[in-house]
Amino acid sequence: MITETVTIDENNIDDSAKKALQRAGQILKDGGLVAFPTETVYGLGGDALNPLSSKKIYAAKGRPSDNPLIVHVACMEDVGKIVSAVPKEALKLSEAFWPGPLTMIMSRNDKVPTETTGGLDTVAIRMPDNKIALELIRAAGGFIAAPSANTSGRPSPTLAKYCEEDLSGKIEMIIDGGQVGIGVESTIVDLTSDTPMILRPGYITLDMLKEVLGDVEVDRTIIDSSSALKPKAPGMKYKHYAPKGELTIVEGEQEKVLEYINKRAQEQMSAGKKVGVIATGKTALSYRADVVKNVGDRDNEAAVAHELFKVLREFDDEGIDISFSEAFDDTGVGQAVMNRLLKAAGHRVISL
Ligand code: AMP
Ligand code: MG
Numbered sequence: 001m002i003t004e005t006v007t008i009d010e011n012n013i014d015d016s017a018k019k020a021l022q023r024a025g026q027i028l029k030d031g032g033l034v035a036f037p038t039e040t041v042y043g044l045g046g047d048a049l050n051p052l053s054s055k056k057i058y059a060a061k062g063r064p065s066d067n068p069l070i071v072h073v074a075c076m077e078d079v080g081k082i083v084s085a086v087p088k089e090a091l092k093l094s095e096a097f098w099p100g101p102l103t104m105i106m107s108r109n110d111k112v113p114t115e116t117t118g119g120l121d122t123v124a125i126r127m128p129d130n131k132i133a134l135e136l137i138r139a140a141g142g143f144i145a146a147p148s149a150n151t152s153g154r155p156s157p158t159l160a161k162y163c164e165e166d167l168s169g170k171i172e173m174i175i176d177g178g179q180v181g182i183g184v185e186s187t188i189v190d191l192t193s194d195t196p197m198i199l200r201p202g203y204i205t206l207d208m209l210k211e212v213l214g215d216v217e218v219d220r221t222i223i224d225s226s227s228a229l230k231p232k233a234p235g236m237k238y239k240h241y242a243p244k245g246e247l248t249i250v251e252g253e254q255e256k257v258l259e260y261i262n263k264r265a266q267e268q269m270s271a272g273k274k275v276g277v278i279a280t281g282k283t284a285l286s287y288r289a290d291v292v293k294n295v296g297d298r299d300n301e302a303a304v305a306h307e308l309f310k311v312l313r314e315f316d317d318e319g320i321d322i323s324f325s326e327a328f329d330d331t332g333v334g335q336a337v338m339n340r341l342l343k344a345a346g347h348r349v350i351s352l
Pocket of ligand 1: 123200
């Protein structure tokens with residue numbers, strides 16, 4: 001299959017862009033797949049109500065079929081069409097955060113095929129905050145199932161070129177809308193339990209959800225690597241986001257972290273390995289390694305989230321064999337950053 005790439009400027013959806021989106025919508029209606037930008041990461045879209053489309057998504061990504069897909073909608077009324085009942089929390093949360101990086105789990109009705117939900121009786125739903133995505137959802141008939149548009153296990157794509165790298169030849173179309181704004185996937189909150197529970201941290205933080213709902217819990221398996229519990233979002237148990245070279249997180253006092261990483265980097269470089277470091281504004285100039293990436297000021301966790309997956313991909317592009325990263329605060333958006341970083345590192349953490 002030849003994959004067509006079309007470029008669309010989110011801030012200037014002119015007539016030719018509208019035509020391209022109509023064509024992309026038709027591809028989805030016909031059971032094909034289209035990668036498209038959202039505000040979080042690029043998604044790999046298929047018709048959420050067509051079981052064959054969902055099967056194609058799993059095949060193109062190499063994704064285990066028990067890992068359910070998120071259904072993307074363009075209006076709140078459409079939620080009511082695919083769930084058994086709209087929980088009152090969903091109304092409050094959609095008012096506060098949609099369109100936006102928040103996915104809600106609700107009980108599905110039988111319009112949603114089990115292929116889309118990985119066999120579950122629940123369905124994950126989100127309204128993305130990206131004009132290209134919203135227009136595409138409408139053109140496709142209202143319901144697009146879309147996981148991140150990467151090969152399963154690799155870092156999620158924040159640029160269209162990484163969708164091409166992983167999916168070219170496997171899907172009909174890629175819509176290039178430039179670099180995404182947020183850079184980590186949506187927060188997932190389960191509304192089917194007694195108390196709403198965060199299953200995956202993201203840009204919408206625990207405190208933001210609490211402000212709207214009052215009581216909110218967090219699935220402990222999200223951060224706690226030693227936990228023997230099974231994560232409630234099936235996808236969270238899989239190896240994820242991993243760069244090709246081994247990544248280790250080093251946490252502790254800044255001076256000690258610098259000293260430790262420089263020492264290990266020196267050893268590895270002497271042994272002929274190419275070494276990368278994920279550094280922050282204050283430390284970047286003090287590392288000695290083949291490639292040092294400054295992901296920004298450590299207090300600005302949203303900026304770090306924006307850069308993280310891109311940097312992991314760049315390490316692959318640049319042939320990095322071994323990499324080290326500083327650790328980040330586990331609060332606010334930092335919780336999403338650390339969750340993704342821990343997975344990328346296969347939970348290899350050195351505490352100094
Ligand atoms: P991705 O689409 O790559 O961002 O992954 C979607 C995430 O949502 C995975 O971690 C899934 O396990 C999770 N997810 C999707 N649907 C459900 C559901 N019905 N219940 C719990 N988790 C879900
Ligand atoms: Mg993913």
